[in-house]
Amino acid sequence: MSKKNENSESISRMVDLLRSGAVMLREACPVCHSPLFKVRDEIICPKCQKRVVIVQRDEEASKVLEESVLSTLKGTLVVKVQALEKEIAKEKDPDKLYELLRILVAFLEALERIKRIGA
Template sequence: MEDKDDSSVRKMAELLRQGATMLADACPQCGSPLFKVKDDVYCAKCDRRIVYAESDEEVESHPVKTLIPELRETLITKLKELTEVVDAETDTDSLTKLANLMVLLLQALHKLENMGT
């Protein structure tokens, strides 16, 4: 984790040396400051170009919060899939693993529900 932060800081310094300017905006993915390099907007931490969404809706100041509904949907979809797998599974060991996974997904879902409010 520290290494990663360190390399992103180095990358930021490198961008600045190349004449990039730091923007007031934060990366929608990781929240790091964005850099303008010529006509591109770049996130040093994600190491990729950021394509701005046209609508204001998609550029949110709390990137994690915007992900919650999507994550929630994904978890629910996975739980539904898992239910079908459990239904068809007869092996006890496999069922135990599936049940554990289901509990983890439910816990994650529960945490998300709390974050959303």
């Protein structure tokens, strides 16, 4: 995609955001330096098309990073549990089935721990 097309699409997304009630902020995206927009309780970059978190102190940055990592890990584990469920449904060998179930229990315990932490 050409730079001109990319800029045109980015501007078009900005206009759409403003029309839908979003507020343009004075802060810029740390990646592309495009203006950030607040939509409801989220801050997004229309050019990167990603959610952005603004932090004031290092402690906030740590907390946001921790929440992000835990959320990503939770999503990964859910995908793995779904894939494992399909393998378990097909498996006939009791030894392999036992091993798959042990892995499933480990994944579920990890998900439970993430839930207790608060992600």
